[in-house]
Amino acid sequence: MEPGASFKFRYVVTDADTAAALKPITGDDFPAVLATTRCIALLELAAGRLLKAECRPGQLSVGAVVEVKHTAATPVGAWIEAEATYTGRSGKLYAFEVVARDPGGEVMRGRHERAVIDEARLLEGAAKRR
DSSP states (O other): OOTTOEEEEEEEOOGGGBGGGGHHHHOOOOOSBBOHHHHHHHHHHHHHHHHGGGOOTTEEEEEEEEEEEEOSOOBTTOEEEEEEEEEEEETTEEEEEEEEEETTEEEEEEEEEEEEEEHHHHHHHHHTTO
């Protein structure tokens, strides 16, 4: 993959994507706008889509570093566009510039790093954490 490669997609925000949907976990009343965590997930998905071509059978990519600023609220029913642009490698990590936009403009920007790993090894390690 060459630096500058990018992938973006649009998604329509639902009630399940909002900060308010976290009430069963936290007990807190948050607003019904796109949760920061969900926006980050969308940006990770865009970067992960770029890395599919780098993965051999049995491999996948996982997020390792996320540094973002969430600067505006996106309401339920609005589209959100997640875009990742590959910027290069740092050792085993693939680095991306990420940005999310809604109809009003930019809502999140930052950087994200991912690693390509063996899925079986990931699952084995996770099973040991029970």
